[in-house]
Amino acid sequence: MKVKMLSRNPDNYVRETKLDLQRVPRNYDPTLHPFEVPREYVRALNATKLERVFAKPFLASLDGHRDGVNCLAKHPKSLATVLSGACDGEVRIWNLTKQKCIRAIQAHEGFVRGMCTRFCGTSFFTVGDDKTVKQWKMDAPAYGEEEEPLHTILGKTVYTGIDHHWKEAVFATCGQQVDIWDEQRTSPICSMTWGFDSISSVKFNPIEVIFFLKYILRIVSL
Numbered sequence: 001m002k003v004k005m006l007s008r009n010p011d012n013y014v015r016e017t018k019l020d021l022q023r024v025p026r027n028y029d030p031t032l033h034p035f036e037v038p039r040e041y042v043r044a045l046n047a048t049k050l051e052r053v054f055a056k057p058f059l060a061s062l063d064g065h066r067d068g069v070n071c072l073a074k075h076p077k078s079l080a081t082v083l084s085g086a087c088d089g090e091v092r093i094w095n096l097t098k099q100k101c102i103r104a105i106q107a108h109e110g111f112v113r114g115m116c117t118r119f120c121g122t123s124f125f126t127v128g129d130d131k132t133v134k135q136w137k138m139d140a141p142a143y144g145e146e147e148e149p150l151h152t153i154l155g156k157t158v159y160t161g162i163d164h165h166w167k168e169a170v171f172a173t174c175g176q177q178v179d180i181w182d183e184q185r186t187s188p189i190c191s192m193t194w195g196f197d198s199i200s201s202v203k204f205n206p207i208e209v210i211f212f213l214k215y216i217l218r219i220v221s222l
Contacts, residue, residue, distance in 0.1 A: 012025075013025070060099045062084075062094050062099065062100075062101070064092060064101045064104070065084065065086045065088075065090065065092065066086070066088055066090070067086045067087040067088035067090070068086060068087045069084050069085070069086050069087075070085055070086060070087050070111055070112055070113065071084070071085045071112055071113065071114055071115050072084050072085075072115070073085075073115040073116055073117055073124065074117070075117055075121055075138075076117055076118075076119055076120070076121045077120075077121045078121065079096070080095055080096045080097045081093065081094070081095065081096070082094045082096060083115055083117070083124060085107070085112030085113075085114075085115050085126060086112060087110075087111050087112070089106055089107055089108040089109055089110055089111070089112055089128060089129075089130075090104060090105065090106055090107065090112070091104070091105045091106075091107040091112060091115070091126060091136075092104050092105075093105075093138075102140075103140050105136060105147055106147075107126045107128065107134060107136070107149075108126065108127075108128025108129065108130050108132065108134070109128070109129065109130045110128055110129030110130055111128060111129045112126055112127075112128050113127050113128055113129065113158070113159060113160045113161065113162075114126070114127045114159065114160065114161040114162040114163075114173075114201075115127075115162065116162050116163050116164045116171065117138070117164065118164055119164060119165065119166055119167055119168075121138060122137070122138055122139075123135050123136060123137050123138055123150060124136055124138060125162055125164060125171060126162070127159035127160075127161070127162045127173060128159075129158055131154060131155045131156070131157065131158055131159070132152055132153065132154055132155065133152070133153040133155065133159060133162065133173060133181070134149040134151070134152050134153075135149055135150045135151040135152075135183075136149050136150065137150060151183075153181070153186055155173075155175075155179075157175050157176045157177075158175055159173045159174065159175045160174055160175050160198065160199065160200050160201070161173065161174045161175075161199070161200060161201045161202045162174075162202070163202050163203050163204050164204070165204050166204060166206045169182065169183040169184070170182055170183070170189075171183070172202045172204065173188075173202065174199040174200070174201065174202035175198060175199065176193070176198055176199075177191050177192060177193040177199075178191070178192045178193075178199060178202055179191050179192075180192075
């Protein structure tokens, strides 16, 4: 009968303190691990992708509103111009390149519920809790002039959204009903309702323009 005894050196696998890393024996012979390099490459590639996926794309913050921002609008022709409407009725025009406010307007009493810019970019429209639709010039007033809207339309109910047509001088508002407005008139050219629920947002379809114009012309002719 033969008895063979195996012995190991405790220094090769026993930690000196509890804070040390646990030593794990590993054979680095490439013949035993033929796929080690491709496997490590895939792990490194996945780690890089995950790092980009979970990266924080924060660039800057536009500070200045005293209350929360309720709506946003972009300039149709200038990528550096953005408009924001706050819950205290203030509208601010921002320059993204300089990251600062270039103009502040006290547009409404209460929330600014919706904003939209005209298709040419010369003016913009706002609606608020004061039941008004206001049109403002995009450019700042001249020296000595007061900040006043170009047009003000007093509605019967609170408007919760607004959008302008992509090519025509027509805009739409929503609330208890959807109203289609002509910029030259103070009353809607048509109104549409769907039950008793209020509508929170309205948008023009940029593709079906001809169908929309024919529909409006038919309603006006009636």
